[in-house]
Amino acid sequence: MTVALWCLFAAALLHPLSKFPMAAAQAREGSGYDNRNPRAQQERLTGWGARARAVHANQIESFPLFAAGVLVATVAAPKVAAVDCLALAYIAARLVYPVLYLADIHHARSLVWSVGYGASLALLTSPAWA
Structure with a gap:
């Protein structure tokens, strides 16, 4: 299995990992984590908790483009080190x-997001370039 395919697997693991901070924020909310209706509770999060929710959503949003890219590259250019x-x-x-999003370091966060999107x-x- 190539490094790129292992990265695809790792990216899939980032889904549940990115939920941990949000779940922690939910647990700290007045009544604790609401497992019966977690999405309604997530919508009420503010501050750090709202940023944690955004981190999780962004991870899920970024995955399909990356997955497609890895699969296209694997099929069309399997021996390119780049x-x-x-x-x-x-x-x-x-x-x-x-880390940057939760710490509210927004300019650096946007730059790092651009690196992932560009990749x-x-x-x-x-x-086209292989």
């Missing part, structure tokens, strides 16, 4: 992004 580097760049960006786009276009 593909693995781009996949690793996406994972690195997705690990730094939540996904580059993976999608890899057949």
